[in-house]
Amino acid sequence: MLSIAEKDLGTPKRESAELVTLTIDGQEVTVPAGTSVMRAAALSDVKIPKLCATEQLEAFGSCRLCLVQIEGMKGLPASCTTPVAAGMKVTTQNKQLADIRRGVMELYISDHPLDCLTCPANGHCELQDMAGVVGLREVRYGYEGANHLTVEKDTSNPYFTFDASKCIVCSRCVRACDEQQGTFALTIQNRGFESTVSASQNVSFMDSECVSCGACVQACPTATLTEKSLIEKGQAEHSITTTCAYCGVGCSFRAEMKGEEVVRMVPNMDGHANHGHSCVKGRFAIGYATHSDRIVKPMIRSKITDPWREVSWEEAIGYAASELKRIQAKYGRDSIGGITSSRCTNEETYVVQKLVRAGFGNNNVDTCARVCHSPTGYGLKNTLGESAGTQNFDSVMKADVIFVIGANPTDGHPVFASQMKRRLRQGAKLIVADPRRIDLVRTPHIEAEQHLKLRPGTNVALINSLAHVVVAEGLVKEDFVRARCEMPSFEKWRNFVAQERNSPEAMEAVTGVPAADVRAAARLFATGGNGAIYYGLGVTEHSQGSTMVMGIANLAMATGNVGREGVGVNPLRGQNNVQGSCDMGSFPHEFPGYRHVSDDSVRALFEDAWGMKLLGEPGLRIPNMFEAALDGEFKGLYIEGEDIAQSDPNTQHVTAALTSMECIIVQDLFLNESAKFAHVFLPGSSFLEKDGTFTNAERRISRVRKVMKPKSGYADWEITQLLSNAVGYPMNYTHPSEIMDEIARLTPTFTGVSFDRIDELGSIQWPCNAEHPEGTPTMHIGEFVRGKGKFLVTEYVPTSEKVNARYPLILTTGRILSQYNVGAQTRRTENNAWHDEDRLEIHPQDAEDRGIAEGDWVGIESRAGDTVLRARVTERVQPGVVYTTFHFPESGANVITTDNSDWATNCPEYKVTAVQAVRVSQPSEWQKRFREFSETQETLLKSADVMFVDK
């Protein structure tokens, strides 16, 4: 069903240098070759009736409503499937066409419920519209014949219904699922009158392969597929364009509103990252914003064993500031710090780091990007010269070989995965390097050429052996390297990877990947045309995370795959604003724009702007804050939008550090795991309640727009500002646009960015400055940001986390489509219908050795701790490897992960933990303690009347 703000031109846009001029109803129209007659007409404001066509999908030509007359052409062709031709003369309206169209509509309506007035699509139904457009006045066939009016509704999906009695079998839903989403969950069964839409083999939507992306719902021209929220709330009154707050794809949505209530989220066709597509989270999982668990009033307490006390904003901010000042007076300037979040806007993140540097007077600020993509920043900066991915998402449509390393796009970055799958169905080749058989390896109409099923922790060995093949078999793009890279660094690297010890044959024993597969993959990548690398946390979250990022950059440069469309090094950033939080200077050693705090000229710039003397020494990283806390030196922490007690590794170490502090201030939506250790709770705002920007994985800065007032009274940037003023550092922004203006003034890559400019262009990929006034879709064209690309030697150093007789399995972790990270948001939505607990995936052989069957409780013990999860026995994981997600706090996935981390950035080695797994019958000791502690904290919360009540 159409969004209230979308215009649908009927068939997809065509790009062509060749322009074609034709005449439509006597009017001359010029369009790119390949455009349909229907689209050409729509572009010149001539509306041709249509039902089975929509701009998002290739034309199908089934409804026959869009017939036109074309001079010199026999019959009446469908305008949606007929491409324009030079000199073509088209008539869209005459009596013959009108009669035929009316006849078509009569047939449709004779088998359609006549409940328009009570139908949720009333006013937005294309069938209803077309009945009006063709002037339908009677249905000569009557309504008494065979029909589908009594078919039962499928309400199994939590978010939408399927009412087959309203289906006109236009197959838009089937095509949306195939072409746009790439899941192929729907089919049209039977023929003629018996034709019906069926999910999978005629099962309910919930029992089918459907991943609830909603593309079919959006494509449906009738109320057959309808959002339950629309049925419940009625049509929206207005819409506001904003950006999804879940993953690093950064999909643009229109929030369709009724007053302050969101009726539904509709992906924006003009969205540069998503082109009208979405996943189940962005489109449907927003119920958390008005969940009754939300805390909307400030609270304080002296000790974490005390009940929470609801207080005024004034008292909460005053108490927090006085505690921070008291701690600094007693323990010194460096005894406090702050943690920013990749879930918050750029402007919020910027003000938090400014508060720490200027208000606290130290550089003890860090971000959750520490635990995900900090190695990306380090590795890409040192090789290519910029801490960011090189391409836009659309670039994948020009890739010939797609190499996915340590990423699971269909779960982690679903909308981009759909685009990638589209390219793969067009014929691009796929190489996957992953210990686990991710969905992409084999999915409808896609099969990877190579699945390099490496052992966790051996990425660098694998990338070196791939590079060895490129060098040893003469596949280096010598011209590119000579022109674009530092030759001494290349020669050093070449001599290193050429060594026999780096050959696939020598490395096979380490990686577990057959040498022949490595050779085939390397040859394909180096010689298959445009080679594009996409990688994720399976690369970064290792003791050699930064080394692997550099290894990837080396491979891309050696094969000439940087600096144009279709190629590149593309980190798939996890959370919505990981790129932005790093750009905004959230790391303890860097000001916004990745400039080191020790750089005197940069520091002088910020000192001048902020009117404060600033420290030139890097501050504490998150793990160092924990160490300092346990040493009694770090006592106060301001955490905005981050849940370190659940997301950081070695939970018991983290909670011990939190317990040792004297003032923890948590600014969040819910009493999350970290807030259970807090002394001040400042109720934050959801993305629906504030203005600002997010920067996605393509460096794309998009607007977040307020669609409702903050439930707690303040947006997060305002709360930080209140705290800053209270600690004695004045901030006086009146709108987040002023914060962005300050960022632009102080950051060379952002000088052209402003809210007005983003509004004008829709979104902007930084760098955006005088040189790139409309932003930079592809980086490093002609020259690397650092001048010449630098190769770095990437010696493989095995992790110290080793398997032995006591811990014989390797645990690796990841995410699932329906839940998001610590799950604080998605667990408070209907998404639990797909995933309501974390499970341990174990290979049948390992399960049998241990007497473990599907669904059994399994105790998992590592050197750091133990927990209990239920087993999922599957060949998706290889023998010797177990896998789990970490979306539920009581799962305790991070109780098991260790303190090992990347040598350069301290990014934790989440992906490699040596464990033992045994069948058990009760929760672990940690889980029992966790439950008891959580129950106590819930009770202490009940004493305060602070929860959100939806009136």
Ligand code: SF4
């Ligand atoms: S919701 Fe998405 S995956 Fe499910 S049937 Fe519709 S298009 Fe396919």
Ligand code: SF4
């Ligand atoms: S469910 Fe909707 S989109 Fe699918 S065939 Fe029926 S009317 Fe068309």
Ligand code: SF4
């Ligand atoms: S792909 Fe990511 S950004 Fe897009 S709707 Fe899903 S969660 Fe949101």
Ligand code: FES
């Ligand atoms: S819109 Fe062209 S045949 Fe249906």
